[in-house]
Amino acid sequence: MAYKLVQGNEACVEGALAAGMRFFAGYPITPSTEIAEISSQKLPQYGGKFIQMEDEIASMAAIIGASLAGVKSMTATSGPGFSLMQENLGYAAITETPCVLVNVQRGGPSTGLPTLPAQGDIMQAKWGTHGDHPTVALTPNSVQEVYEYTIKAFNIAEKFRTPVILLMDETVGHLREKMLIKDPSEIEIINRKKPTCKPEEYIAFKSDDSIPPMAAFGEGYRYHVTGLIHDETGFPTNNSQIADNLIRRLVGKVENNIDDFSYYEEYKLEDAEIVILAFGGVSRSAKSAVDKLRSKDLKVGLFRPITMWPFLEKQISNIAQKVEEIFVAEMNLGQYYLEVDRVAGKYCRVEKINKVNGELITPDEIISVIGGKYELQRNN
């Protein structure tokens, strides 16, 4: 198969279709709009459906509805829309409805810098909805990865019955570069577990392995779904023991299974004394910076989390125990830094490299911070 020139947002749709997405509900917003547009064009060709809803709240609601009816579903948005989707994102989490939400980040807060890249919604992706809830968020850094990780996002959503956030940024969403569309036979597709019992035996939210099998509406398993705290049968309760079990199971099924989807890249980390931690668009600059800093004889490496949430605590803690300093480079004022500092700060220094002006952090900017500090140090 040959490479094609593809835009990040287009790759997202290709990945989604390959993963089995057959429903998309959305509301246009820069810089995610192409995802809706291309979905609207392609879905009917795959027998799937697109709908432009009246707003983002409705879009998120519609994909949950479609998923409950058995169809793999996705929506895409950016900052303002992401904020509006938060309430129903929590609903997807508590009702354990698989779905994928793409956020192509732009400059914020508020309307902010609609056409320019940012990574200002990293913490929002984890904490944007009220109450304790599970979060899975992935951050690809190339067009090829957008394709691959959109597929993985669907797989995680289906396997763990949870919403998955694909956290892109404008840099990656609007980037065009080469991409290889895989043959369907090469793609691993995971579908939600369906009940095999008789309908009268189906206990919709009971689970031994923490992820209950899921019947679609219309398949003969008539059950109840609610955003209230509910018991195993799906009905509301204020029972404190059940409430406790539910929340801990929901969060646990993601946190405890993180090894299943711990995606990251390590670049020249083996002997690194200094580590740049970066993701998404910025990680591309970081990789250039690593090479250039290495050429200055600084032992620099890159750790790039692709799984942003849950936090790759184990991996980052391990690295921290081996290195002198970690620089967290991100297009915000230091969001992911906080978790890195919490986990790594007990073992090594943790520093921030931040930019919030609508421009991608450049390799030179990273080099000047790290080079500046360490070359100086060496010269002293």
Place this chain on the structure above:
Amino acid sequence: MAYKLVQGNEACVEGALAAGMRFFAGYPITPSTEIAEISSQKLPQYGGKFIQMEDEIASMAAIIGASLAGVKSMTATSGPGFSLMQENLGYAAITETPCVLVNVQRGGPSTGLPTLPAQGDIMQAKWGTHGDHPTVALTPNSVQEVYEYTIKAFNIAEKFRTPVILLMDETVGHLREKMLIKDPSEIEIINRKKPTCKPEEYIAFKSDDSIPPMAAFGEGYRYHVTGLIHDETGFPTNNSQIADNLIRRLVGKVENNIDDFSYYEEYKLEDAEIVILAFGGVSRSAKSAVDKLRSKDLKVGLFRPITMWPFLEKQISNIAQKVEEIFVAEMNLGQYYLEVDRVAGKYCRVEKINKVNGELITPDEIISVIGGKYELQRNN
């Protein structure tokens, strides 16, 4: 003045009226509804206005509009509504519009446990809206404090031209206990700084001390307000230098002035070796627990942040350097813990005590964790 039996939610309205609130827009939601109801009854008596909007998005929008027209404004909600208000909360931040948003927390995620207490929106209060932005959040733990800190919330909002979140929980909101309504002469009231220059000289978002003076619509200063990144005159720009300045000024005016509103309580901390960090409803249990643990000869103290955001890094870091362990007790799965661990974890152990079942953490539960660990330790 005599004490009165007052409910927490009622105290919030009393405080707001004392602070000068003359506009409330809201949408009912348990357990915050009394704030709207009492506001609707009292505001006309003060020449102020109440409106029940069509939803929470509109409520947040309306209070920003009213504030721009020069009137001190407030809204109140709980989890689901708080999620819906996030987009416009960011708008208030970027447009530097003073206003107060009360979140009386209940169990989440989603509809969750509407009538039961929780502290699950602690991180959301800081990160719920997209993009980097300033956050001020206060958490009272008694009816009297609800009154006092509602007043302070307005003062901070006005002084720093920023939205302020009053982060209550159901325990405090629905609690009735004694309260002293102060004489107006005893209450410090801060009003927004107004421009004194001629209209043609007014540069709406220019500031030397980081907080620009604010003219109300209708006062002859015709200026432009936008949620886009804007220059000092208030007009949109994509200029990277200006964008950078704006975001850093917005965040900085709050972060750098935290000493102005660092509220907290220290209880038996002087000689403490073990510290319970708790806030809101839970801090009342924690205080009981401190007394009882002291009676078991454990040197336990309480640190209670009232200013939740910005994080009281200085104070908590200082404590961490003096003690053995900090227990962060909260009605969630460990949210504030993360920041405490980040800052304190470099100096002492940090542990969590969590509960998410709709019940207030009891003194006994705290005692059993701490007592269990340390009495055992002592016995070995």
Place this chain on the structure above:
Amino acid sequence: MASKKVLLQNINWCKGCGVCVGFCPKQVLKIEDDKCVIAYPDKCIFCKQCELRCPDNAIYIGGIDNGL
């Protein structure tokens, strides 16, 4: 094949709202201790007004051919 109709209640579901009492054309029913009571079963003409209007499905007409 003639059915023997009978007025039945699910007293656990009855909330004593009195709607059935109000609409019963024959004053068969009354409220006692917050529950509907079939005071004069003999007067019942099985018009089903009570069944139709009870918000709690707590009163209904049964009978042999109803499988009851």
Place this chain on the structure above:
Amino acid sequence: MASKKVLLQNINWCKGCGVCVGFCPKQVLKIEDDKCVIAYPDKCIFCKQCELRCPDNAIYIGGIDNGL
């Protein structure tokens, strides 16, 4: 007091959309290099159609008594 009317342009604001050209009853205007050009000023009857319809306020009738 008779005013001397004159057809004026703000060429920096003109985007060359051609709306004025289309609506000018006297073919006074044309588009050249993406801008409106007053090709035949003498034919102008000061009907103000161009001013009324220009989306960019880039063409208008001025004159002495207009303070210009």
Place this chain on the structure above:
Amino acid sequence: MNCNETTKNYYRVDKLPHIWCPGCGHGTLMNAVVRAVEKLQLNKDDLVIVSGIGCSSRAPGYLDFNTLHTTHGRALAFATGIKLANPKLHVIVITGDGDSSAIGGNHLIHAARRNIDITTIVFNNNIYGMTGGQYSPTTPYGDFATTSAYGNIDKPFDLCSLAQGAGSTYVGRATAYHVTLMQRLIEKAIQNKGFSFVEGLSICPTYYGRKNKKGDAFEMHSFYKNNCVDIRVVEKTPEKGENKILIGEFHNDPKPEYTESYQVIIDKFQGMGGN
């Protein structure tokens, strides 16, 4: 279980009694829904009931279908996703006046505009029951509620006009008293292939009734009995409609349905360019 056959067949009887207050009109209206479904002999597996949040929105939990209790105001947006994903399903939305027309007003007008095949049934009690009696967008002018202690100055929506104006192809209204009419309207609404809207005037003795001195449940029912008149009557004799609440079938004008229009596109383009 000790109840009639309909209840036994269509209710989750182990969840009864429901949480509603004594005399709440929602129970009676819920029964009308069930009887309509029974009458049409719909397969229970093919029926989805979707609601938002509110007293009214608790209905699905008691009904033995595929049931979905969503977020406040969003039932129709969820329902739209369900219906598009599987157009074979019958989708009924049960909602409240607040749920459908306050926070959910936009979803209502857009679902109506699209004419998507969803039957929306509003239990309109003119108040927010669940949160304890605040005025809603259907609370009459001047009435009292916990947030309108001085009398409501908001003008109420006529929900049926709103739905019809937005594009609903079937529209009708009945009351908790006119429960047989309610049932008939719901039957026809379900049969309409397109967006259908049925308003059921409910009663909330606990809040709306108490705040406005409307008496007990029986008196509130009696008010509807005495103050409603069918649209057909008024069409013939307009005087009879004066100061009355209109009930009956207001609008029945089928138009192309959304999922069917979509299917036409799929039939035409499936496989082209795709896999």
Place this chain on the structure above:
Amino acid sequence: MNCNETTKNYYRVDKLPHIWCPGCGHGTLMNAVVRAVEKLQLNKDDLVIVSGIGCSSRAPGYLDFNTLHTTHGRALAFATGIKLANPKLHVIVITGDGDSSAIGGNHLIHAARRNIDITTIVFNNNIYGMTGGQYSPTTPYGDFATTSAYGNIDKPFDLCSLAQGAGSTYVGRATAYHVTLMQRLIEKAIQNKGFSFVEGLSICPTYYGRKNKKGDAFEMHSFYKNNCVDIRVVEKTPEKGENKILIGEFHNDPKPEYTESYQVIIDKFQGMGGN
């Protein structure tokens, strides 16, 4: 500055030229707003222009009043806060079809229902211009947009009917071509003490025009010129309305205004129980 007096007096001329595309109808409609304000001799300090997000919603930035560019769809909710806080201000909302009737549809119907004294002017170009040409709730059935490559299957709103149905007490429609009518309608809308709604049919040559082969700006203007007819004409001669777009004043029926009703309450209760 090189421009006419009206522009000089009411525009922020240093912000011109505006960001709109060549020929965009929004510029012409914005001029109609300005001329109406000039005609009514409103004090610039007392006028607030509020918008949401969209090409249309960029208008306030160019106008020399108190101006507020809010979040997408929410202009009317912000405006409601402003008007209630200071009823002396004239509040005009400039919005787009997407802004006012897609994401903002609920705020529109509720502001209309309350009859709060706000003048809402929609620049309706039947498309989402700002985001690059997706269909909107007013895109005609069958038309093309970047998200309706196979022809739009959504039915469009008639925004004037929607606003009127929801309670708007003044309603009218003109076009970017009928700019003088537009000005007159806006004047009357501002003068109406209550919620007023004026729809201005705009043109978007860049997206709607191009996608639907409607020609250049002049041709799009000409379409309106040839296909619109005033409601008064149609009222007299209904045939003349066939297949035409209706323009003119549709509704003018003043009712109690919201902030005035509120003032009545304050006048009655201020000081009682309070301070």
Place this chain on the structure above:
Amino acid sequence: MNKFEIQLSGSGGQGVILAAIILADAAIKQGLNAVQTQSYGPEARGGASKAEVIISKEEIYFPKVTKANILLALTQNSYDKYIANLDKDGILIVDDHIETDGDIPGKVYILPILNNANKKFETRMVANIISIGAIYALLGEKVINKDIMINTIAERVPPVTVEKNIAAFKEGIKLIEGIYD
């Protein structure tokens, strides 16, 4: 005793919340500390309703009743649900239609509260105030002054019912005293 934890329970419409508020309010007027809480929401609708008051000379931190020194139950339902909360030295007050278990710790007062409300006052609406009378009598004059109690009741009940409610309060006292008589 420096601290009283009181739990009042009954069905939705019986006004136990108002009763709790009156007790707390009176305690505060007396110069004591008091906190009052209750259960909210759907479970409170129809089913058992619960209100709590803690009265103490000292500052009250944890605002919920851990073990009730006094438990009032006006319905079987609420008795069943809350009896486990009674302190082993606590006092139970139940309406006389309720079937109690044999092995209740502490003192038990079985009083004709609903009956007397119906018979003597012709309204079940005063059962809560009769209950307050009983609780007051058990706490004793030393805890809260009788006039303060009466004034607080007068302030908190609908104006037209003040007299009736004060009589009900006294009836409650008598019910306790009667036992001692």
Place this chain on the structure above:
Amino acid sequence: MNKFEIQLSGSGGQGVILAAIILADAAIKQGLNAVQTQSYGPEARGGASKAEVIISKEEIYFPKVTKANILLALTQNSYDKYIANLDKDGILIVDDHIETDGDIPGKVYILPILNNANKKFETRMVANIISIGAIYALLGEKVINKDIMINTIAERVPPVTVEKNIAAFKEGIKLIEGIYD
């Protein structure tokens, strides 16, 4: 040279984005790496529009042009805005109506792109493809094969305009070669 950073600029409607896409696409077909980016949004509407391509044998990390090896400017506006981005050894291609500064580093090609588009093709719509021809000629056959270029153009322009655009491409080549002639 292993890596070319190319910046194409002009006004909104001139199709510089399509030009950049064609260049990137052809490079990929050639087996090279390429990334293409552009500026979006309101500033792209009306004002100066900019598209970027980086072509490289190696993997491309940072996707933005730092210093352009080749800068194309079709309008005065875009020239003024982007000239600073030109590498000191870079090549500038400008339309001949643009006034350039005296002290431009590197090579400058002042070409009658718009003029020839208008005159020879009777549409300004081919200016972008003429530009591609010029860039192609400057990069040289070794970087991207001519047939690949032509095929890519044929794929990416509207079907009815393929021939005209291929001719425009060749015209661009000639403009460069002409200079050398």
